[in-house]
Structure formats: structure tokens, C-alpha cells
Amino acid sequence: MTTAKPTPSRRGAQRLVILIPYLWLLAFFLVPFLIVLKISLSQTAIAQPPYTPVLDPAAGWAALKDFFAELSFANYLSLAADTLYLSSYLKSVQVAAFSTMILLVIGYSLAYGMARAPRRLQPLLVTLVVLPFWTSFLIRVYAWINILQRDGLLNQALLALRLIDEPPVWLATDTAIYIGIVYSYLPFMVLPIYAALEKLDESLLEAAADLGCPPWKTFWLVTLPLSLPGVFAGALLCFIPIVGEFVIPDLLGGSETLMIGQTLWTEFFSNRDWPIASAVAVVLLIMLVVPIVLYQQFEARQIERGR
Amino acid sequence: MMRRTSWFSVTAIALGLAFLYLPIAILVIYSFNASQLVTVWGGWSLRWYVELLSDRAMLEAAFTSLVIAMLSATIATVLGTLAAIALTRFGRFRGRLLFSGMTYAPLVMPEVITGLSLLLLFVAVDWDRGFWTVTVAHTTLTMCFVTVVVQSRLVTFDMSLEEAAMDLGCPPLRTFLTVTLPLIAPAVAAGWMLAFTLSLDDLVIASFTTGPGATTLPIRIYSQVRLGVKPEINAICTILITVVALGVIAASLLTKRQRMQREGMVALGAVR
Numbered sequence: 001m002t003t004a005k006p007t008p009s010r011r012g013a014q015r016l017v018i019l020i021p022y023l024w025l026l027a028f029f030l031v032p033f034l035i036v037l038k039i040s041l042s043q044t045a046i047a048q049p050p051y052t053p054v055l056d057p058a059a060g061w062a063a064l065k066d067f068f069a070e071l072s073f074a075n076y077l078s079l080a081a082d083t084l085y086l087s088s089y090l091k092s093v094q095v096a097a098f099s100t101m102i103l104l105v106i107g108y109s110l111a112y113g114m115a116r117a118p119r120r121l122q123p124l125l126v127t128l129v130v131l132p133f134w135t136s137f138l139i140r141v142y143a144w145i146n147i148l149q150r151d152g153l154l155n156q157a158l159l160a161l162r163l164i165d166e167p168p169v170w171l172a173t174d175t176a177i178y179i180g181i182v183y184s185y186l187p188f189m190v191l192p193i194y195a196a197l198e199k200l201d202e203s204l205l206e207a208a209a210d211l212g213c214p215p216w217k218t219f220w221l222v223t224l225p226l227s228l229p230g231v232f233a234g235a236l237l238c239f240i241p242i243v244g245e246f247v248i249p250d251l252l253g254g255s256e257t258l259m260i261g262q263t264l265w266t267e268f269f270s271n272r273d274w275p276i277a278s279a280v281a282v283v284l285l286i287m288l289v290v291p292i293v294l295y296q297q298f299e300a301r302q303i304e305r306g307r
Numbered sequence: 308m309m310r311r312t313s314w315f316s317v318t319a320i321a322l323g324l325a326f327l328y329l330p331i332a333i334l335v336i337y338s339f340n341a342s343q344l345v346t347v348w349g350g351w352s353l354r355w356y357v358e359l360l361s362d363r364a365m366l367e368a369a370f371t372s373l374v375i376a377m378l379s380a381t382i383a384t385v386l387g388t389l390a391a392i393a394l395t396r397f398g399r400f401r402g403r404l405l406f407s408g409m410t411y412a413p414l415v416m417p418e419v420i421t422g423l424s425l426l427l428l429f430v431a432v433d434w435d436r437g438f439w440t441v442t443v444a445h446t447t448l449t450m451c452f453v454t455v456v457v458q459s460r461l462v463t464f465d466m467s468l469e470e471a472a473m474d475l476g477c478p479p480l481r482t483f484l485t486v487t488l489p490l491i492a493p494a495v496a497a498g499w500m501l502a503f504t505l506s507l508d509d510l511v512i513a514s515f516t517t518g519p520g521a522t523t524l525p526i527r528i529y530s531q532v533r534l535g536v537k538p539e540i541n542a543i544c545t546i547l548i549t550v551v552a553l554g555v556i557a558a559s560l561l562t563k564r565q566r567m568q569r570e571g572m573v574a575l576g577a578v579r
Binding site for chain 1: 318331386390400411415420450455507533552554559
């Protein structure tokens with residue numbers, strides 16, 4: 001904030017700078033959610049588009065009364081009644097939690113290695129870790145289809161090394177989903193942890209070593225606690241989008257239990273049941289509210305502190 | 308951190324980078340495969356690239372994607388930079404909490420939710436789906452990434468430079484154009500590039516918000532991939548990877564030169 005008193009024209013300019021992005025986000029981020037909420041409470045209609053119309057302000061009071069009278073929780077009741085949805089939500093959370101744990105182990109090891117590499121190599125290593133993130137998500141998932149096919153390179157390699165006699169099925173299994181997720185989200189986990197480790201004061205480690213603390217204990221008592229903010233950010237940055245992931249389970253996973261992103265996609269594109277799809281989205285959002293708010297606060301604090 | 312490089316660090320880095328790069332390397336190598344079968348190596352060939360040139364639908368999709376990506380990245384950069392300035396320079400204002408909430412939430416929001424909600428908005432206001440709806444959707448998604456990149460640059464540079472200019476009677480707009488903008492330019496450029504690649508990459512939001520006549524490249528690739536792996540897809544993926552890699556390398560060289568110039572200037576100032 002500047003100390004100079006804002007003149008009226010300057011305040012007008014400030015207001016404009018705030019208003020333009022604010023209005024855009026209101027119109028294209030907040031209002032759409034309210035519409036989703038409204039449609040999740042309306043009934044499926046046979047006519048096109050497949051839901052009863054939203055509020056028509058021109059019709060006045062009567063319309064408003066009709067509007068509230070027509071709201072129904074039928075869609076949410078059918079969500080609760082059908083085990084398909086429940087198992088979908090559970091599967092998503094389970095996949096997200098388990099893959100976040102795998103990502104933590106691999107991501108931490110890689111970030112730790114990077115932070116201990118010679119300092120002049122570190123920018124290069126960061127670029128190398130970030131580079132795959134710039135290439136398309138879809139391409140990276142597609143690359144794994146090549147490898148995981150029944151007669152793909154992984155099975156060819158395993159057969160050549162005589163580790164297996166019979167080529168196992170990789171594609172269309174949960175293992176393939178985990179491989180795809182860990183592969184795609186690894187940079188999101190490595191970078192925040194690396195940022196935390198890189199800032200760590202070296203003299204703390206030297207002090208611990210001088211006082212006779214064995215390396216593993218130094219790691220456990222000094223390095224790990226000080227890198228926790230990075231671990232926390234990385235875990236949230238991975239966990240939240242993985243819960244709603246669509247592309248990876250759709251291309252690599254099987255068809256027995258769908259993740260919730262796939263269920264929403266099917267309800268919308270195949271069954272054309274927009275109200276149910278909206279209800280699925282609302283419940284998913286409610287599940288993710290707590291981690292999203294935690295992430296927002298974390299991000300705002302990080303930025304204001306100046307990374 | 309301690310500079311002593313242990314066997315653990317070396318192994319972790321080697322395995323990590325191998326894991327990140329092997330699949331891409333295999334994809335690129337197999338795009339030059341002469342064989343029709345994707346898993347059998349039949350010698351080097353440019354056959355699939357030649358075949359790609361005659362695939363009109365794929366080329367049209369690539370063109371649509373490029374235009375949407377450039378347009379939405381440009382609008383997103385303007386909006387995102389304004390949002391970053393509002394969040395870092397104006398202190399508290401009414402509705403700031405909601406504003407910052409709306410800025411950070413899309414970063415982690417599952418794409419299926421964003422896509423569905425935008426589509427329902429476009430249907431509610433009866434906006435024909437196609438080129439423009441995808442552009443608006445991508446702008447909304449990517450502006451938040453621009454905000455975060457520009458904001459982290461804005462908080463680190465010395466605000467007294469702007470204050471000095473304004474104390475000396477420079478009007479705010481001119482201060483912004485002559486002092487602030489040159490200082491944050493690398494971040495703005497990085498934000499544009501990030502927005503551009505995110506738009507080029509997006510499948511889910513585009514699938515929800517697109518209409519007839521606006522098939523983007525990821526939608527096209529996705530519908531082909533669902534039918535099975537084809538060497539032609541490897542070829543188009545290789546081209547995309549090359550373009551992006553060249554862009555990132557060019558950008559990093561550019562910022563490196565800028566940094567050297569800046570450090571050179573600081574050193575010069577110290578000598579004087």
C-alpha cells in the first residue's frame with residue numbers, strides 16, 4: 001500500500017483495476033456454481049435441454065413462488081439410494097489418498113536429492129522436473145498406454161529379463177491408474193517440497209552434526225519438521241484434483257468401479273441426465289471444501305510473505 | 308542444505324528423472340517407427356508424419372486449438388495481471404476475501420466441476436456453444452495461474468520504486484507503464500506461456516463447453532486414442548512436445564539473459 005493519499009481519479013482507476021477481473025470471476029466462476037446448485041435441485045424433464053428452466057425474472061412473484069415450490073431433493077435422494085454413486089465417491093477418495101501417499105514418498109526423495117545436489121546444478125534440475133509438466137497431460141497419459149499394453153514394452157522387458165513367464169495385464173487395472181497419476185502429478189509434489197528444503201538453513205544441520213546427532217535423527221528432528229509446509233502444500237495440490245480426475249482413470253483404468261469424475265462424465269454425456277450430474281458435482285464440491293479452503297489460505301499466506 | 312552429495316541423492320535424482328522422461332522418450336522414438344504395429348519395431352521412418360499432413364480433421368483441430376490458446380492466454384494475462392495488482396497493491400478493499408478465494412480456487416478445482424458449471428451457464432444464457440465459449444472457459448481457468456505467477460513477482464520487488472515515481476508527480480497509469488510493467492514483464496510473459504500451454508492441453512473443460520465446428524486438438528486426440536493406439540498419434544504428440552520444449556528453453560534463455568543484464572547493472576552501480 002502506498003502512503004500517498006489517493007486522489008479521486010486515482011481511486012476511480014483502482015476501482016476499475018479491481019472491478020474488471022472481479023466481475024469476470026463472478027460471472028464465469030461463481031454464478032455458474034449457483035446455476036449448478038439450482039439445476040441439481042430441479043427435476044429431469046424429457047424436453048431439450050434436459051432440465052426444467054431456471055428462474056424467469058420477468059414473471060415476477062408467482063414465478064418466484066413456483067421456483068421454490070419446484071425445488072426438490074429427489075436427485076440427492078437418488079444419489080444416496082444408489083450404491084453406484086457411493087462406491088464411486090469412496091473409490092475416488094481412496095485412489096486420491098493412496099496415490100498422494102506414494103507421491104509423498106517418491107516426491108520427497110527426489111526433492112531431497114535435488115536440494116542436496118551441487119548448487120550450480122539445481123536450476124537445471126528444477127527445469128528438468130518442470131519440463132514434463134509443460135507437455136500435455138493427455139500425451140503423458142497416452143505415452144503409458146504404449147508401455148502398459150499386453151504386448152507393450154513393459155511386458156516385453158519383463159519377459160526378456162525372465163522375471164515373468166506369462167505377460168500380466170496392466171492396462172484397465174487400478175495399478176495402471178496409480179502409475180498414471182503418480183507420473184502426471186509428480187512435479188506438483190516435488191516443487192513445493194524442494195522450495196521448502198532449499199530454504200532450510202544449513203547451519204542447523206551442521207549444529208546438529210557437531211553436537212553428535214546421527215544423520216537419520218537430524219533428518220527426523222530438523223529437516224522433516226522444517227519442510228512440513230512444503231509437504232502440506234504438495235499433498236493438497238495433488239489430492240484435490242486427483243479426487244475429480246477423469247482422463248487418467250478413463251484411459252488407463254478398468255470399467256468395474258468408476259471414479260467420481262468418470263461417473264459425472266457418463267451421467268452428463270451418455271445418460272444426458274443433467275440434474276443428476278449437477279448433484280454429483282455439488283456433493284463432490286462439498287467433500288472438497290475443507291481441503292480447498294485450507295489450500296487457499298496457505299497459498300495466500302505464502303504469497304503475501306513473499307516466497 | 309549440506310553440500311555433500313550422497314548416494315541416496317544421486318539415486319533419487321537418477322530414478323526420478325528416468326521415470327519422468329522414459330515414457331516420453333519411448334513415445335517419441337516410436338513415432339519414427341516404420342511398422343504399422345505400435346509395439347513392433349520396424350526400422351526408422353517418417354511415414355506417420357507424412358500421413359499426418361493429409362489428416363485434415365487433425366490439422367483443423369490443431370489450428371482451432373492454437374487460435375483459442377493464443378486468444379484466451381492474452382485475455383487471461385490482462386485479467387490475471389489486473390487481479391494480481393489488486394491483490395498486492397490495494398491493501399484491504401470490500402469483497403477482498405471473496406476475490407482472493409475466487410482467484411485461488413480454480414487452481415485446484417477438479418476440471419469436471421468447472422466444465423459442467425460453465426456449460427450450464429452458457430445454456431442458461433442461451434449462448435451458442437463453440438469457439439467463443441471454449442475461449443471464455445479457458446480464460447477463466449488460466450487467468451488464475453497468471454495471477455499467482457505475477458503476484459509472486461509483485462511481492463518480491465521494491466515498492467519504493469513506484470512510490471518514488473509517484474512522489475515525483477508521475478501519474479499512476481504512467482508509473483505502471485514505465486516502472487511496474489518493465490519490472491514484472493518476465494512474470495507476465497511466463498504467465499502468458501503457462502496460460503497458453505494450459506489451454507492447448509485442456510481436454511475436460513473444452514469437451515463440456517465446445518459445440519459443433521470447434522473441435523480442439525485434445526478432443527480430437529482423445530477420440531482417436533479411445534479407438535486404440537495409433538502411430539499417427541505418436542507423431543502429433545512428438546510435434547507438440549518439440550514445440551513446447553523449444554518454447555520453454557527459449558523462455559529460460561531469455562530470462563537468464565535478463566537476469567545477467569540486471570545483475571550486471573547492479574554490479575556497475577556498486578563500482579560507481
